[in-house]
Amino acid sequence: MAEVIKIKKGLDIKMVGRAEKIYNKAPRAKTYAIRPVDFQELTPKIIPRLCDPVKVGTPIFFDKYNPEIKFTSPVSGTLLEIKRGERRRIIEVVVEDDGKDTAESFLQGDPADLTREQIVENLLESGLWPMIRQRPYGIIARPDKSPKSIFISAFDTAPMAPDYDFIMKDMEVDFQWGVNVLRKLTGGKIYLGLDGRYPSVKTLTSVKGVEINRFKGPHPAGNVGVQIHRLDPINKGEVVWTVKPQDVVAIGRLFKNGRYDPGIVVALTGSQVTKPLYYKTIRGTGVAPLLEGKLKEGESRVITGNVLNGLKIDAADGHVGFSDSQLTVIPEGNYYEMFGWIKPGLNKMSASRSFMSTWLTPNKKFELDTNYHGGERAYVMTGEYEKVLPMDIHPVQLLKSILYNDIDQMEELGIYEVDEEELALCEFICTSKIPVTKILSSGLKNLRRELEE
């Protein structure tokens, strides 16, 4: 049953700053926030008013177009601020922490004894439902639909990603509870993807009720989208749900204990961090106390998530994303480099072999920054994207069909099977510096609008 699936295409980006496998209890932050921007196409409607008291699990906003999907506070305290960005878009809903962790209580019980409706209701009320995402579109799963299967990828191949074998070691019981809950939500299988590169890994191998598959290969082997493509590809009209490993644990704890446990392990990584490590903290924590005294000199970019799929946040008053298990800090690349494009490049990272670093020091870890390394051009090189996308899709043709907004062609070329994180490597590697994931996300947005109107 545990077969090893080889992923041949892709690219492992080796960067300096992987977290050391020691736990640190994160200092308490002044504020905790849930960020609507973490979710695709979410229009939030705030429930309490400013300065209203909230407990752990009190709903603080809901989805305007799907009001049953609620988002709840991870701490107790008061609603402090609603941070807005461009065009008054809500970026963060911030709660001031009172340190007491007073919690709401929710339904408690063995999922085997509960009905599907009860389970869905409990997840919606407790604010844990947004942990379940769906493909296509990558949005929060719609409770009225039933997916053909649910996928959990329990390893992450992104640069400096946390080691789930380390994180999940003491969480297996709760993980099993979570799996049992999810089993009630679908008529199909639950697929658990494990790391095939280290066959001796024992964590999560004895989980019941799932089909375990091991994947061996470079990034994006750990991406759910790639695993779905190999095992149960999505056709038009079908829906697959995906859940991250620590979220499965949180779901399990909800039903086991009747409370929302907002605890999460976040890896602090990146070359700008003096001592990368794992933090035991609370979802949505303010990042300031986690970064204090730990950053090197120079301008840094703080990212919630990883360098290929993450959002930029402010070092002073930013908050970690809802389901993010990684915080990355890398140098900001806003500098000019004289004749940079012709230098031999011993400390530059490139997938192409036109830099000496690639063939002289293939295992070197790099301190990559955010510089574009060139200007945006039209498509010239071909075959680049295909080298890093292990799916049976023609990525350039797909992107072009999005650019000229041909819905039928988008569908035919497999847009339902990809999300931004699958094409992130294509954007990284693109010689013409084309904003691949921006194009894809606008395409997915247009498609959803066309089809649901």
Added chain:
Amino acid sequence: MFKSTFEAFETFLFVPDRVTTGRVHIRDANDMKRTMIFVVIAMVPALLFGIWNAGFHHFQATGVDAGFWQMVWFGFKRIFPIIVVSYVVGLGIEFAFAQIRGHEVNEGFLVTGMLIPLVMPVDVPLWMVAVATAFAVVIGKEVFGGTGMNILNPALTARAFLFFAYPSWMSGDKVWISGLTEGTGVVDGYSGATILGQAALDQTHFVDGLGEPYTAWDMFLGTIPGSIGETSTLAILLGAMILLLTGIGSWKIMLSVFAGGAMMGLLLNAFAVNEFMAIPFWQHLMLGGFAFGAVFMATDPVSAAQTERGKWIYGLLIGLLAILIRVLNPAYPEGVMLAILLMNVFAPLIDYYVIRSGVRRRLKRAKVQAT
């Protein structure tokens, strides 16, 4: 007002300070400029050999006993102006278009500007180079939208333009060796015919200008007459290695062009009824512009097939057609240019069918799963 021009010079001197926005925060260090520069570097062996070869043949034809550096200097004097004209005219037009359209100057011409001289006969008049370059950049590229949008290979468009507009300057047995057209000081009875030119006249043995027979080694090394950059298979293979090692050139296209050429050569050998058809298939790969076309022209990513599967078909057809045109058509002793241009036109069709087959696969899977 001259923003595009300013930016072009600024980005030539510096990699700019632009940073990423969006969900992907890092970028590969490689960009279009660097890729193009490496293609130019890959062409340098062929260029250097061509410079020496021009001098070598000139002094052979005029009966002068010249030293190595004399030959190089002669070739340089002849060829450097062609390169200058090509780049000045081409880049001038590119800058103008970029300014008018309001976008950055694209690096595409860095490569085309070097390719054009390499496919010219050494005595080509400079004004012809200028006109051909202008034609290639405007009609072959800018009219379609600039770098990345052209259907045809711009360097081959330049050559095809000259081939059809001034055929006497692009074919025959005088234009390949410097000084023959002019005629002063040429040794009596010297023939500047290329090997393919001789084959087209149904000759059985191929000889150089003084009547000495050519060996296969001559063909490989390149001490034969021809366009400036195309004669030395060795130099071209060095360039191919540079392109392949850096991952810039498509090995699939190069391999399939050579394979197609070899296959057609074998076929013709099997049914040979004249001398041209009887040329051993492996010699075809070293003669004329075949190797140059396979490595530097067919691999132009914009005008070639863009799907991986399509590249095999595209390359194979180029190889087959090039040798077929060359041997069976008396009017064109060289078929590579035409074969590549024709396949440039067909490349989108090849890609279309490759993609449709992928689409059909996806639809079939959906049907199978639904049942």
